[in-house]
Amino acid sequence: METAFFEIAGGVTAPKGFRASAVRSGIREALSARNDLGLVISDFPAVAAATFTTNKIKAAPVRVSAAHLRASDTRAIIANSGNANACTGSTGIQNAKRMAQAVARQLGLKDRQVLVCSTGRIGRDLPIEKIEMAVPALVAGLNSGGSEVVARAIMTSDTFHKEIAVEIPLAGANVRIGGIAKGAGMINPDMATMLCFITTDAPISKRELQKLTSASVEQSFNRVTVDGDMSTNDTAICIANGQAAIPVMEPGQHSYDKFAQALNFVMRQLARMIVEDGEGVTKFVEVHVKGAATYQDARKAAEAVANSMLVKCAWYGEDPNWGRIMDAVGYSSAKVREEMIDIFFDGVAATQHGLLSSTPENTLKEILRNKKFTVTIDLHLGSAEYKVFTTDLTPEYVKFNMGE
Amino acid sequence: METAFFEIAGGVTAPKGFRASAVRSGIREALSARNDLGLVISDFPAVAAATFTTNKIKAAPVRVSAAHLRASDTRAIIANSGNANACTGSTGIQNAKRMAQAVARQLGLKDRQVLVCSTGRIGRDLPIEKIEMAVPALVAGLNSGGSEVVARAIMTSDTFHKEIAVEIPLAGANVRIGGIAKGAGMINPDMATMLCFITTDAPISKRELQKLTSASVEQSFNRVTVDGDMSTNDTAICIANGQAAIPVMEPGQHSYDKFAQALNFVMRQLARMIVEDGEGVTKFVEVHVKGAATYQDARKAAEAVANSMLVKCAWYGEDPNWGRIMDAVGYSSAKVREEMIDIFFDGVAATQHGLLSSTPENTLKEILRNKKFTVTIDLHLGSAEYKVFTTDLTPEYVKFNMGE
Numbered sequence: 001m002e003t004a005f006f007e008i009a010g011g012v013t014a015p016k017g018f019r020a021s022a023v024r025s026g027i028r029e030a031l032s033a034r035n036d037l038g039l040v041i042s043d044f045p046a047v048a049a050a051t052f053t054t055n056k057i058k059a060a061p062v063r064v065s066a067a068h069l070r071a072s073d074t075r076a077i078i079a080n081s082g083n084a085n086a087c088t089g090s091t092g093i094q095n096a097k098r099m100a101q102a103v104a105r106q107l108g109l110k111d112r113q114v115l116v117c118s119t120g121r122i123g124r125d126l127p128i129e130k131i132e133m134a135v136p137a138l139v140a141g142l143n144s145g146g147s148e149v150v151a152r153a154i155m156t157s158d159t160f161h162k163e164i165a166v167e168i169p170l171a172g173a174n175v176r177i178g179g180i181a182k183g184a185g186m187i188n189p190d191m192a193t194m195l196c197f198i199t200t201d202a203p204i205s206k207r208e209l210q211k212l213t214s215a216s217v218e219q220s221f222n223r224v225t226v227d228g229d230m231s232t233n234d235t236a237i238c239i240a241n242g243q244a245a246i247p248v249m250e251p252g253q254h255s256y257d258k259f260a261q262a263l264n265f266v267m268r269q270l271a272r273m274i275v276e277d278g279e280g281v282t283k284f285v286e287v288h289v290k291g292a293a294t295y296q297d298a299r300k301a302a303e304a305v306a307n308s309m310l311v312k313c314a315w316y317g318e319d320p321n322w323g324r325i326m327d328a329v330g331y332s333s334a335k336v337r338e339e340m341i342d343i344f345f346d347g348v349a350a351t352q353h354g355l356l357s358s359t360p361e362n363t364l365k366e367i368l369r370n371k372k373f374t375v376t377i378d379l380h381l382g383s384a385e386y387k388v389f390t391t392d393l394t395p396e397y398v399k400f401n402m403g404e
Numbered sequence: 405m406e407t408a409f410f411e412i413a414g415g416v417t418a419p420k421g422f423r424a425s426a427v428r429s430g431i432r433e434a435l436s437a438r439n440d441l442g443l444v445i446s447d448f449p450a451v452a453a454a455t456f457t458t459n460k461i462k463a464a465p466v467r468v469s470a471a472h473l474r475a476s477d478t479r480a481i482i483a484n485s486g487n488a489n490a491c492t493g494s495t496g497i498q499n500a501k502r503m504a505q506a507v508a509r510q511l512g513l514k515d516r517q518v519l520v521c522s523t524g525r526i527g528r529d530l531p532i533e534k535i536e537m538a539v540p541a542l543v544a545g546l547n548s549g550g551s552e553v554v555a556r557a558i559m560t561s562d563t564f565h566k567e568i569a570v571e572i573p574l575a576g577a578n579v580r581i582g583g584i585a586k587g588a589g590m591i592n593p594d595m596a597t598m599l600c601f602i603t604t605d606a607p608i609s610k611r612e613l614q615k616l617t618s619a620s621v622e623q624s625f626n627r628v629t630v631d632g633d634m635s636t637n638d639t640a641i642c643i644a645n646g647q648a649a650i651p652v653m654e655p656g657q658h659s660y661d662k663f664a665q666a667l668n669f670v671m672r673q674l675a676r677m678i679v680e681d682g683e684g685v686t687k688f689v690e691v692h693v694k695g696a697a698t699y700q701d702a703r704k705a706a707e708a709v710a711n712s713m714l715v716k717c718a719w720y721g722e723d724p725n726w727g728r729i730m731d732a733v734g735y736s737s738a739k740v741r742e743e744m745i746d747i748f749f750d751g752v753a754a755t756q757h758g759l760l761s762s763t764p765e766n767t768l769k770e771i772l773r774n775k776k777f778t779v780t781i782d783l784h785l786g787s788a789e790y791k792v793f794t795t796d797l798t799p800e801y802v803k804f805n806m807g808e
Contacts, residue, residue: 056733056742086727087730087742089757090701121727123727231731309801309805313806322491322526324634326490326491327459327635329461338460347708354461355493356491394802397713399799
């Protein structure tokens with residue numbers, strides 16, 4: 001079988017014509033030595049696609065980027081950590097615009113060519129002067145190996161930076177896709193305190209890029225959940241500068257399909273890294289609902305199980321408590337028939353026809369001792385299914401989130 | 405002003421013609437010396453009303469009691485702790501029927517005159533023989549001061565028993581209402597791992613009793629939430645034997661209004677006790693959403709805030725983090741306009757017009773140090789409001805719920 005794509009180093013600067021850099025502007029308290037400001041640029045005008053939080057309370061940078069996204073000659077993404085610039089009113093909007101403008105001026109671009117993202121605490125004004133003062137150094141530092149420092153600069157409570165790149169061998173030339181992301185805490189379907197920047201040198205129309213980006217987000221970031229909360233700032237941006245020497249990719253073409261497949265892979269890998277870095281978690285659990293009457297039923301049941309505090313506590317305790325899973329399925333509003341439900345841990349039956357299975361409890365307990373396992377819930381009512389990737393709930397999660 | 409009612413001792417045996425008792429049947433492991441089986445009877449045929457869990461997975465006793473509730477000559481409620489008799493299939497139904505039957509035989513009643521409730525772990529067959537063997541002693545022990553032992557026998561992880569009674573002075577005779585309840589963990593709107601038994605000597609039709617019971621449950625048990633989960637066994641039962649020497653109460657009458665008011669009070673007090681006994685919690689928080697465009701909006705926003713893990717962690721940390729509250733309001737699907745939202749802790753503004761208020765953070769932190777406080781969220785879009793009573797999320801909650 002032909003290799004569809006393979007992983008390479010370099011993150012968002014792996015594709016042709018991208019550079020990146022990061023600096024410390026001082027958004028965080030004086031004692032922190034961490035970089036807090038990152039910049040990714042395309043040396044050529046690029047088309048951009050994005051999906052933003054579905055939260056009705058949207059941060060200022062989300063609003064500004066959504067407006068700037070109408071341009072078809074995007075060049076840069078600037079992002080800061082340490083302050084979300086959310087719930088900051090008209091001052092927040094001004095500050096987000098000034099953040100884009102600072103980069104535009106330094107690089108001789110129009111403001112609309114710069115997208116802007118923020119992550120951090122909600123409700124405090126962005127120290128915009130600090131950011132403006134740092135932009136010249138940020139631009140001066142741009143280099144073709146800068147992906148990792150940006151991936152690190154946008155981290156908040158993340159314990160490791162999240163970065164990936166792939167190369168797709170195509171007749172004529174290779175296409176590359178690079179990505180970085182930050183997450184940790186407040187991770188839920190519909191994008192949550194999550195930033196993801198994808199770069200590619202693929203030649204593709206803005207319209208097709210948006211279609212593929214939306215589809216990939218649905219299959220990746222919208223399938224991970226840590227605590228069911230959704231943030232005001234979530235943004236996934238994909239920019240394509242067309243520098244790979246192949247014809248523009250169109251639906252139905254071989255190149256298009258391979259690109260779509262690789263983009264899915266990139267986003268799924270980043271989404272998994274985010275869950276694996278969930279605050280204080282110890283278990284990584286795939287919840288797979290199948291046999292549902294409808295897709296929505298499968299989704300509702302999977303999300304109810306994945307977000308149930310009691311189910312997540314039982315996982316932390318390595319307790320194969322299927323009653324709590326039945327309970328969550330029952331209140332999920334999905335159509336279910338109790339006597340049809342089978343539940344499996346890593347394929348081993350815990351529940352058959354809605355009743356305790358004959359599997360010895362110790363066999364199930366041993367599976368729960370693994371760091372990763374799958375919970376499969378077969379409703380036996382149809383053929384719809386849904387998968388979501390989640391974690392346990394731990395005392396450390398609570399301690400981690402009890403303060404700023 | 406006339407006293408509408410006042411509290412008295414005696415719980416469910418305070419009203420005329422009720423007796424109760426409890427025994428240890430051995431449902432729990434051999435080492436536990438706790439009673440696990442309770443019985444409340446009316447010495448006269450009574451009308452009964454009930455609300456049951458809305459979970460689609462309903463425990464066997466819920467199904468059996470719902471059927472028995474069609475009778476208009478109810479005499480008894482039998483309840484066990486230690487086993488939920490949920491997800492137990494046809495054996496479970498048989499066992500729930502046998503539990504009612506055991507009481508009926510011993511007292512010379514029809515099976516339908518006995519309601520049955522269970523609470524405990526899901527998915528294990530009820531040790532019905534142990535229960536049947538214990539019923540003669542249970543019946544022999546019935547006495548007019550037995551309320552407290554039943555309140556204790558139905559406790560699972562509860563740390564204190566929940567009991568109340570009130571007397572309503574009326575021209576002619578006094579009417580009494582008594583109640584016991586159990587809760588702790590898995591407490592959520594729509595009734596959750598919650599049992600509540602209310603007795604009264606009021607003369608009232610079955611139809612009116614059901615109306616008042618449903619309304620009171622909506623204003624009490626459906627307004628408390630600990631973790632957002634909903635159980636398979638939740639049941640609130642109200643039985644009225646008409647032994648108070650007053651005319652049958654009808655809507656529009658003074659006696660009916662006073663009774664309704666007192667019944668509300670009884671259920672609200674029991675609901676508050678349940679939240680105050682939430683597993684491992686340290687804060688008791690009233691979330692009050694007002695100024696919503698619709699009642700459903702107010703409810704959705706209040707429940708999103710009350711069930712947000714991140715908001716609850718911040719309360720545990722005594723952090724007046726209003727950004728997480730804004731975030732939850734934003735994803736609640738309620739209609740909101742960010743720039744209209746005010747948030748108050750105990751009436752002190754944390755957020756005004758969607759922005760950080762001028763209140764010094766230390767003033768807010770001091771409020772969060774209290775064991776009880778109110779979070780008021782004014783959406784300024786209409787006049788609908790909703791209140792829900794909830795708790796923080798603590799490391800102890802997680803530890804408590806990690807195993808059986």
